[in-house]
Amino acid sequence: MGLVSGTGFKKKSAYASTVSHDCHNLLVVGTDDAAMCLAANTLIDSRGGIAVVNSGRVIAHLALPFGGLMSLGPMETAAKTVCDIEAAMQQIGCPHPAFEMTMILIGLVVLGELRLSNRGLVEMKDGNPPKLVDLFVS
Numbered sequence: 001m002g003l004v005s006g007t008g009f010k011k012k013s014a015y016a017s018t019v020s021h022d023c024h025n026l027l028v029v030g031t032d033d034a035a036m037c038l039a040a041n042t043l044i045d046s047r048g049g050i051a052v053v054n055s056g057r058v059i060a061h062l063a064l065p066f067g068g069l070m071s072l073g074p075m076e077t078a079a080k081t082v083c084d085i086e087a088a089m090q091q092i093g094c095p096h097p098a099f100e101m102t103m104i105l106i107g108l109v110v111l112g113e114l115r116l117s118n119r120g121l122v123e124m125k126d127g128n129p130p131k132l133v134d135l136f137v138s
Contacts, residue, residue, distance in 0.1 A: 004029050004106070007099070012055045013092035014039040017100065018048035018068030021108040023117060026068075029103065043068075050100060052088035060088035 007029060009015070014030025016039035026043060030036035035053045042051040042058050048068025052060040062081040064071055071078040082100075089099050096102065108115060114133070115122050123133045 008093040008095045010054070010093040012053075014053040015051070015089065015092075015094075015100070015103060016040050016043050016053075017050045017104060018043055018064060019050065019104045020106065021104060024068055027103065027106065029106075050085055052085055052092060054088070054092050059091060060085045 012032045014035035016028040020027040039051045039053045046063035047065035049064040
């Protein structure tokens with residue numbers, strides 16, 4: 001678990017995805033526990049994908065049941081649904097274009113100094129091996 005800022009998400013909104021480099025675990029970001037739970041459960045039910053929730057409703061959902069990474073439908077349908085997800089991200093307050101592409105990198109531990117992994121928060125500094133660190137320092 002970690003804290004994410006800068007999304008612009010409105011109250012009662014959430015984003016969830018199983019496309020999350022390198023671990024491809026379920027990543028959920030939101031402003032409300034119920035919204036995050038609905039987004040996560042939507043992806044669990046569809047065996048992976050991307051979901052956006054606003055005020056108790058799933059407003060966009062791309063099912064990616066093949067390994068949580070790939071659609072089983074036509075490319076044109078998946079592409080249209082990605083556009084729907086981008087519009088839904090704006091609807092929940094995210095001012096950034098194609099923000100889902102940024103979100104899939106939040107777990108990529110080889111970028112930047114701190115990354116969230118399936119084992120916890122990882123510190124990556126030049127010349128040092130990766131190190132698990134505490135989120136809060138006293």
